[in-house]
Amino acid sequence: MEDIAIKTDGLTKTFGDFVAVDHVTFDVKRGEIFGFLGPNGAGKSTTIRMLCTLSRPTEGTATVAGYDIVKEDSKVREHIGLVSEKMIMYNELTAKENLNLFGRMYDIPKDILQTRIDELLQFVHLEKWAGNRIGTFSTGMKQRINVIRAMVNQPEILFLDEPTLGLDPASTAEIREMIRKINAENGTTMILTTHMMVEADMLCRRIGIIDRGKTVALDTPANLKKIVSGTDTTILEFEIPNLGPTLIGAIGSLKCVGSIVQDDETHVKVHAKGDDCFDVLVDTIRREGGRIKTVRNLEPSLEDVFLHITGREVRDKVSDKVKAPRMEGPGHGWGRANERVRR
Amino acid sequence: MSAKRVLRHSVWICWKDLLEFSRSKLRLTMLVLMPLFMMGMVGFIFPSGSTISHQPVAIANLDTGQTTTLPSNASVTVSYGSIFLAQLETINNLTGMMDLSTAKDFDEIRYGIQDGKISGGIIIPSNFTREILSGRQGQIAVITDQSNPQISLMIQTTLSKTIESMGTQLAMQNLNSTYHIPLARTIAIIKPYDVEFKGVVPGEPNYFEFVAPGIISMVVMMSLMTGLPHAISYEKDMGTLDGMLVAPINRLSIILGKVMAQTVRGMVQGFIIFVLAVFLFGVVIHGSIPLVIGLILLTVFSFVGLGILITSFADKEETATMVMMTLMFPMMFMSGVFFPVQQMPWYMQDVSHLLPLTYASTALRKVVVLGAGISAVSTEIAILFGFGLVLLLVALPMFKTAMSR
Numbered sequence: 001m002e003d004i005a006i007k008t009d010g011l012t013k014t015f016g017d018f019v020a021v022d023h024v025t026f027d028v029k030r031g032e033i034f035g036f037l038g039p040n041g042a043g044k045s046t047t048i049r050m051l052c053t054l055s056r057p058t059e060g061t062a063t064v065a066g067y068d069i070v071k072e073d074s075k076v077r078e079h080i081g082l083v084s085e086k087m088i089m090y091n092e093l094t095a096k097e098n099l100n101l102f103g104r105m106y107d108i109p110k111d112i113l114q115t116r117i118d119e120l121l122q123f124v125h126l127e128k129w130a131g132n133r134i135g136t137f138s139t140g141m142k143q144r145i146n147v148i149r150a151m152v153n154q155p156e157i158l159f160l161d162e163p164t165l166g167l168d169p170a171s172t173a174e175i176r177e178m179i180r181k182i183n184a185e186n187g188t189t190m191i192l193t194t195h196m197m198v199e200a201d202m203l204c205r206r207i208g209i210i211d212r213g214k215t216v217a218l219d220t221p222a223n224l225k226k227i228v229s230g231t232d233t234t235i236l237e238f239e240i241p242n243l244g245p246t247l248i249g250a251i252g253s254l255k256c257v258g259s260i261v262q263d264d265e266t267h268v269k270v271h272a273k274g275d276d277c278f279d280v281l282v283d284t285i286r287r288e289g290g291r292i293k294t295v296r297n298l299e300p301s302l303e304d305v306f307l308h309i310t311g312r313e314v315r316d317k318v319s320d321k322v323k324a325p326r327m328e329g330p331g332h333g334w335g336r337a338n339e340r341v342r343r
Numbered sequence: 344m345s346a347k348r349v350l351r352h353s354v355w356i357c358w359k360d361l362l363e364f365s366r367s368k369l370r371l372t373m374l375v376l377m378p379l380f381m382m383g384m385v386g387f388i389f390p391s392g393s394t395i396s397h398q399p400v401a402i403a404n405l406d407t408g409q410t411t412t413l414p415s416n417a418s419v420t421v422s423y424g425s426i427f428l429a430q431l432e433t434i435n436n437l438t439g440m441m442d443l444s445t446a447k448d449f450d451e452i453r454y455g456i457q458d459g460k461i462s463g464g465i466i467i468p469s470n471f472t473r474e475i476l477s478g479r480q481g482q483i484a485v486i487t488d489q490s491n492p493q494i495s496l497m498i499q500t501t502l503s504k505t506i507e508s509m510g511t512q513l514a515m516q517n518l519n520s521t522y523h524i525p526l527a528r529t530i531a532i533i534k535p536y537d538v539e540f541k542g543v544v545p546g547e548p549n550y551f552e553f554v555a556p557g558i559i560s561m562v563v564m565m566s567l568m569t570g571l572p573h574a575i576s577y578e579k580d581m582g583t584l585d586g587m588l589v590a591p592i593n594r595l596s597i598i599l600g601k602v603m604a605q606t607v608r609g610m611v612q613g614f615i616i617f618v619l620a621v622f623l624f625g626v627v628i629h630g631s632i633p634l635v636i637g638l639i640l641l642t643v644f645s646f647v648g649l650g651i652l653i654t655s656f657a658d659k660e661e662t663a664t665m666v667m668m669t670l671m672f673p674m675m676f677m678s679g680v681f682f683p684v685q686q687m688p689w690y691m692q693d694v695s696h697l698l699p700l701t702y703a704s705t706a707l708r709k710v711v712v713l714g715a716g717i718s719a720v721s722t723e724i725a726i727l728f729g730f731g732l733v734l735l736l737v738a739l740p741m742f743k744t745a746m747s748r
């Protein structure tokens with residue numbers, strides 16, 4: 001039991017008739033980075049909010065750092081830090097004032113708090129900016145301060161709700177590196193929610209995939225991928241210069257096709273089952289007048305795992321939430337498609 | 344969780360709020376300008392007394408007079424209308440209350456009022472002299488502008504006072520000349536009763552004295568009622584409230600810190616009004632200053648619960664602001680801040696007795712203007728305290744639930 005940081009049992013949250021989190025049960029081990037993966041609205045943030053004692057579960061229980069989230073909520077609060085989707089900082093206050101204010105909430109003695117703040121600022125290389133107002137910072141800088149703000153009480157468990165949402169590629173990489181470093185150096189247990197598969201794949205030791213309030217899979221990234229590669233499903237990417245809706249419809253209606261996703265104007269990704277699926281696909285495409293330029297057999301990614309399990313894309317509704325312009329580069333390949341076909 | 348800890352955390356939250364506030368130059372400027380405008384506006388636009396000055400008034404003298412033939416066969420025309428006018432002009436030259444012009448008849452006066460050229464008119468009828476000479480009263484008609492009741496009322500009061508005193512003068516002379524009663528004694532015959540108006544404290548009553556205490560209570564109320572829900576729902580929308588809620592502090596500290604910050608703001612504004620009232624508008628504080636401060640703090644206390652209640656109900660900043668405005672405006676106008684409660688119809692008076700602001704402004708007014716002691720306002724103090732306590736007891740559990748939705 002000693003090595004369990006978080007334990008949930010049938011955690012449920014309903015808002016009226018809507019079930020946001022539906023009997024979620026999982027354990028997070030001490031010192032691991034646990035990923036919570038799923039489309040927006042899947043219930044990730046609600047679960048995090050319940051674990052952080054910000055929201056009361058309708059049903060079920062959970063212990064965080066060994067304390068019950070309802071009965072011993074203030075004990076839980078002493079041991080956690082939260083990096084929420086919205087930055088928890090006051091723009092009119094300087095970086096140092098912000099850190100100091102939140103430190104005071106934990107009754108940390110003044111001198112200890114001062115050294116800790118200085119160390120944290122050094123850790124993110126922002127010590128020169130300590131006296132500047134947060135409002136003047138770039139988004140990436142703000143998020144770095146935001147993360148160290150959550151660490152001012154040296155939490156056992158750090159909750160990170162979409163920590164790289166809306167950041168540019170450079171800052172995203174920086175924050176990810178920071179998360180890894182904090183985990184490695186302090187052994188802080190981390191719960192990370194994200195809709196970016198790449199991020200989860202890179203950072204997390206174990207991943208829980210959540211969809212419509214339910215955990216649908218929970219394992220290491222490698223094992224999750226085996227769910228797809230272990231079956232007779234093949235992931236094929238066709239490059240067809242004259243790709244059109246009729247063609248996609250024809251492929252989609254094949255019995256052996258699990259799902260089909262159009263990546264861009266010429267690329268289409270197909271999850272197909274069976275030994276003869278390749279032949280059937282090629283035959284169908286050519287019969288429908290499609291010209292196949294290239295075909296690639298893809299290794300399953302976490303995206304494919306999600307697609308395989310739920311039959312839907314993680315990308316779902318993501319574009320509603322991300323306000324920043326669409327980004328290119330690693331980890332951002334999710335926003336490309338403008339058209340999707342589902343089964 | 345000890346009370347000391349709760350207090351310490353709330354002081355930090357209060358410090359944070361005030362620091363944030365003080366960093367915005369615009370908000371700071373507004374903090375000072377708001378009471379200044381409020382006082383200036385309210386103090387100057389409302390009639391500060393019953394006197395008027397330089398109101399354009401037209402006079403139509405239709406009196407034809409009366410010609411009598413003396414035994415010496417010389418005929419003399421007497422016109423009491425002209426005498427009256429001459430007297431009126433003399434008085435008016437001294438007070439400057441009217442700008443007099445002449446008109447032909449009622450119609451000309453009516454058109455003048457309709458055109459907005461004059462605010463009223465005086466008509467001396469054609470039989471004026473005849474009536475007086477035949478032992479009856481001379482009727483004078485005063486025409487007023489019904490579209491402007493305030494000015495109408497003032498012209499009415501001023502003119503009837505003036506005319507009455509002119510009448511008295513005339514009567515005194517008549518008594519003196521007809522019955523040879525010494526002039527000094529005539530007044531007691533005509534007016535056996537005399538009134539003298541005296542206040543509880545020395546000095547003339549002025550509208551600022553009435554309105555300043557009310558505005559102080561109102562500003563304190565506004566700062567809490569708008570400030571508190573705004574401060575909390577804004578932080579809720581911004582997500583920063585989560586940072587407080589996720590820390591191991593009592594929920595009470597958050598609300599207490601916010602209340603403290605808003606109180607400081609309200610007190611600063613109240614203080615500015617105070618200073619303005621005393622130095623710019625000549626209000627004299629007759630009561631004790633500590634009692635005044637105590638009453639203001641009690642006002643704060645009585646509104647805290649309401650503020651927290653609205654905060655708990657409103658899910659968004661916008662909702663909070665709307666609920667606030669809906670509640671605040673009736674409170675402002677029905678609590679006797681600007682108009683005395685006694686002037687309202689009975690049902691409105693009943694409503695006004697349900698509003699804490701009524702008691703707050705009444706109590707403050709009693710202390711500031713009348714120099715009342717604590718025992719004179721004990722009823723108000725009890726009501727305000729009770730109101731605040733009940734609302735707070737309802738609001739705090741609601742706030743706690745609202746924070747863990």
